[in-house]
Amino acid sequence: ILNVEQSPQSLHVQEGDSTNFTCSFPSSNFYALHWYRWETAKSPEALFVMTLNGDEKKKGRISATLNTKEGYSYLYIKGSQPEDSATYLCASSSNTGKLIFGQGTTLQVKP
């Protein structure tokens, strides 16, 4: 994998559904994996930064896991709420420090 890729590109769920997204990234020269949440008309907001294989992070109903050996990360949202509607960006940083972003997953949660 040469680029950071996210799937799916968009997702529509009902309130209360749990959902997950995938981020694939190059495993060579890997330093950290970043998740951001980007609401319309606002700045992207950092959710998690993970560096170690097997890392798991949690913030409220949102959690993320990291597999650096195979180059993927999952973001989980438990019991989605309308306020979770946003674009979720994943980015990988290498030993240069620069972030390479995926194209994002846009989540729409219907009440």
Place this chain on the structure above:
Amino acid sequence: DGGITQSPKYLFRKEGQNVTLSCEQNLNHDAMYWYRQDPGQGLRLIYYSQIVNDFQKGDIAEGYSVSREKKESFPLTVTSAQKNPTAFYLCASSLDRGFYGYTFGSGTRLTVV
């Protein structure tokens, strides 16, 4: 409150005109970045600067120019040489060259008519 300010939020320009987008931060961050977003694509790096008076081209620098005369400021000029300037532009900064993530501005939407 510390943060990054991008101005203006919306900008309209005629084709062939240069336009400068402002990005100011009061976070005392050393590194600053400019990204461009187009529909269905990820953020693409235009230019970045890790210290004052120094900057490097990103992946899509053609048709753009920057300056970094002050730590707080990293303006981006979209020149008439940029073939498809209409896009959403996002500025970011980081304390540690980006290893632990960025702080973002809220963006400028440029429309060239």
